[in-house]
Amino acid sequence: MNQTLSVILPAHNEAEYIQDCARALLASAPLPAGWQTDVVIVANGCTDTTVALANGFRDAAEHLGWSWKVLDLKQGGKLGALQAGDATATGTIRAYLDADVQLDPDLLPQIVKALSADVPLYASGSPRVSRASSWITRAYARCWATLPFVTTGVPGFGLFAVNAKGRARWHDWPDIISDDTFVRLSFAPTERIRVAAGYTWPMVEGFANLVKVRRRQNAGVDEIKRKFPELMQNDDTPGVPLSGKFRRLICDPIGFGMYVTVSLAVKTPLFRDKSHWARGR
Template sequence: MFNVILPAHDEADFIGETLDGLLAQDASAPEEMRVIVAANGCSDRTAEIAHRFAAPFATRGWELIVLDIPEGGKPGALNRADAEAGPGPRAYLDADVVCSPTLVGLLARALDEAEPRYASGIFTITPPKSLISRLYARLWLKVPFMTAGVPGCGLFAVNEAGRARWQDFPDIIADDLFVRLNFAPSERIRVDAPFTWVLAEGFGALVRVRRRWDTGNRQLLELRPDLAVNEEKAPVRPADHLRLLAGQPLSYLVYVAVAVASRFSVYDRASWARGR
């Protein structure tokens, strides 16, 4: 069985499109699939909207489980959903990610190995509405970290042997980085199918998100310095800066401004939101 785990906090505006993307998977998708929506701490209609997809999923022979969890928090939602999953590979995706029609089938094929494996697709961004976010996205997609390796931002999948690498998700911010660094670069696979992710809109929201990412990355490596051995993040060399500046000067300036501003802002985990 192929399991898809979807933690969702106040994602009423996005969860429908995410589930539509899963329903639109082509014939290469696994015959047996269980999708688990872990709605956590929601004050909107996320769980209600997800429940409406039970019949369409059943028509395809797939199971949809919706967990309405009163407590907020992504690690807790991931752990509750993991407890409902069956044996086999597991894909974890954010509730604002839309998979292309061939993605799940390619992930299942890539993970059909006895040895631990980690896989993701080709990361793309839904075109932002604000000019600042469009400029930021254009450059972000071209930095070495995003063009090399398997970043797994917003969507990553592991086979059963890979999931055995850790027990519960720890109470950390960077769950995606935690999972990726549990695998050596040689164990990571990028399949040739895209998925789209929603970027925060506007300068202030980008700064908050960037601050959260930076805080989460530091937190993880302080708690688990042993995982740093699996980091393959390509450094941004002076030549890379010049290339990016020459190719997209406005995008470069916005990207650097967000990075600098995030260093002078304070991350408040209790009040953080994606800034949509």
């Protein structure tokens, strides 16, 4: 009997990104024998051409034997999009994908293999930051991409997946800032799997946006500490020792300097943004 991988893709005004994301998704290598693919794109509160562009890939998906559903929700908000996507999806394995991410062809097959076990599991790929337009973001990203959390952890930003027993760890999606952090911390480090295949993920452009998004990420972690303190026992985010900081300073003084500058600016009262929706980190 066939089993199903569901890819749930919330999209809010993603006309700039959705086509590249869909093309990369449809270029995925075949899943292991006995598996089929169910894609649920949840356009929420879109005022651009996201819905039309997403619907334009239906024939290509059906040619591959994939199910391709596009939901057009009038109300924006990632929480509602995740709830609607889960309610529509049929898969025993569920991958939650951001619309600005481009997957490597081997990533979904590797995730299915990693999660094909009768115990709760979480998986993601090896992330790469796409080349930014601004030198500020490029410099920041160079240092950020060397952090142990990024290079050896299973951070899950842009893409994470769980099997059926893993999805049973929570019921409805909580109304919180950082859904990806909530899911990651719902699993012990030994239950999280990083596969070799990767994906490309963009950072926001410019100093002010980097500070806003970094501040919001920090606020998301603080919110989880308040609302779900029991999850923090699963936080294994490694710090960077002094020797590692010195090495980064010597190897890339501009990148290290920009990363430190953004980190310090996050602690100032500037760049406040109370929205729950943010691209990149």
